[in-house]
Amino acid sequence: MSAVLGGCSRCGSSGEGSGGEAPEDQPADRIDGTAAGEHQPTEGKVLLVAQSTFTRDDQGRWVRPDAAKLLIFRHQGGAWSREEIVDSDSNVFHKGMVFGDGAILTIGGDQAALKLWRNSGGEWHAETVWQPSFGGQRNRLRDVEVANFDGGDPEIVLATHDQGVVAVVRRTSAGWEPMELDREPDTFVHEVEVGDVDGDGTPEVYSTPSRPNLGTGGAQPGKIKRYRWTGTGFESDVVAQWDTRHAKEVLVADLDGNGRPELYAALEGETEAGSGPGGRLVEPAEIVRLTSTESGWTSEVVGVIPDERQCRFLMAGDLDGDGRSELIAAAFTTGIWMLEPGTSLPWSITNLTRSTGGFEHASLLADMDGDGALELFVADDAHGRLVRFTWQDGRLSAPEVIATRATPQSAMTWNLWVADLETAR
Numbered sequence: 001m002s003a004v005l006g007g008c009s010r011c012g013s014s015g016e017g018s019g020g021e022a023p024e025d026q027p028a029d030r031i032d033g034t035a036a037g038e039h040q041p042t043e044g045k046v047l048l049v050a051q052s053t054f055t056r057d058d059q060g061r062w063v064r065p066d067a068a069k070l071l072i073f074r075h076q077g078g079a080w081s082r083e084e085i086v087d088s089d090s091n092v093f094h095k096g097m098v099f100g101d102g103a104i105l106t107i108g109g110d111q112a113a114l115k116l117w118r119n120s121g122g123e124w125h126a127e128t129v130w131q132p133s134f135g136g137q138r139n140r141l142r143d144v145e146v147a148n149f150d151g152g153d154p155e156i157v158l159a160t161h162d163q164g165v166v167a168v169v170r171r172t173s174a175g176w177e178p179m180e181l182d183r184e185p186d187t188f189v190h191e192v193e194v195g196d197v198d199g200d201g202t203p204e205v206y207s208t209p210s211r212p213n214l215g216t217g218g219a220q221p222g223k224i225k226r227y228r229w230t231g232t233g234f235e236s237d238v239v240a241q242w243d244t245r246h247a248k249e250v251l252v253a254d255l256d257g258n259g260r261p262e263l264y265a266a267l268e269g270e271t272e273a274g275s276g277p278g279g280r281l282v283e284p285a286e287i288v289r290l291t292s293t294e295s296g297w298t299s300e301v302v303g304v305i306p307d308e309r310q311c312r313f314l315m316a317g318d319l320d321g322d323g324r325s326e327l328i329a330a331a332f333t334t335g336i337w338m339l340e341p342g343t344s345l346p347w348s349i350t351n352l353t354r355s356t357g358g359f360e361h362a363s364l365l366a367d368m369d370g371d372g373a374l375e376l377f378v379a380d381d382a383h384g385r386l387v388r389f390t391w392q393d394g395r396l397s398a399p400e401v402i403a404t405r406a407t408p409q410s411a412m413t414w415n416l417w418v419a420d421l422e423t424a425r
Helices: none
Strands: 003-005 045-056 062-065 068-076 079-087 092-099 103-109 113-120 123-130 140-147 155-161 166-172 175-182 188-195 204-210 222-229 234-242 247-253 262-267 281-283 286-293 296-304 311-317 326-331 336-340 348-353 363-366 375-380 385-389 400-404 411-420
Touching: 068 092, 068 103, 068 400, 079 103, 079 113, 079 400, 092 140, 103 155, 113 140, 123 175, 140 188, 155 204, 166 204, 175 204, 175 222, 175 234, 188 247, 204 247, 222 247, 234 262, 234 296, 247 311, 262 311, 296 326, 296 336, 311 363, 326 363, 363 411, 375 411
Parallel strands: 092 411
Antiparallel strands: 003 234, 045 062, 045 068, 045 092, 045 411, 068 079, 092 103, 103 113, 103 140, 113 123, 140 155, 155 166, 155 188, 166 175, 188 204, 204 222, 222 234, 247 262, 262 286, 286 296, 311 326, 326 336, 336 348, 363 375, 375 385, 385 400
């Protein structure tokens, strides 16, 4: 791997929703024992599940994009319930989150749309905040974060496909106003992350651009860029770039406990050229730490995920309750991993479970039951289910099944989010 430091096959799908019928996620027939007693989720909190759905093509394959769907799960009266938001204007919700006055914010594609949804009379109604056209083959809002750069109202930060646009959308007295920070043709920006890594008191924006996803295997270069607020606009620079790897996931978190966060990136594994998505693995996925110093950036490998080609969710938190935060990684085929920070590199790494998986393997650490301990929520798309884990007796519990779907390949989950929706309103 060469790094330069500075101062899904379905991911390529396109087309309109067909309007066909696909199996829906349904509340599980029963709740496992882990939901009993003190581990029962707090009423009022919601679990948001952002998805793309699919119908069969002429060959019977579940690959034809259908309408975007956001599932809203609540735990009431000892059982899970579900409602949904369906948006026929988009064929994917890449993320859903509670924003501002209690609205639900969604980002979609291939008709890129940033929307705020509010419930009135038992129905969800959308306000379209921004619906841009970038001029490429794809027109997707791929990731979103919320930050505050100037001390005013929060700003919405967005990553897009496929013209490499990174943008900030602000609320002004005249309405919503977009500002482009970057644009690069034929570029997928896979994620944005915000945080004050340089320690100046103002969050920066970090993005992960690369060329469109390769389905043939082989080296794929990529980089991480940074955007810093100057008081009137943003200036950008390159944090790191790789000749044979690219990152789809970055995380800002303080895992060394010094009060100042570091930047972490999950580098995709490298497969043999021409071997395709399931071809021979040359180099497995790696987790690197990027630290800002006065002379630039340093890069260190904190962990390698054995026999794994991709890892697209990193989380930081004290999952095991030992008083120290760990790095939790959700990999494609090898399950959930825990990396425990230490003074030597690489860190200790433990495979917590291999019972879940998925192309994205969307996962989230959150305290939904209100007991002060984090739970792990996982979209196990490999088996068509949504599950929750708690930490019990020094290990990850058996999965509590929240919801299942009859045909796993009829949907893909892109993100999970837990919030107190009633309080936010």
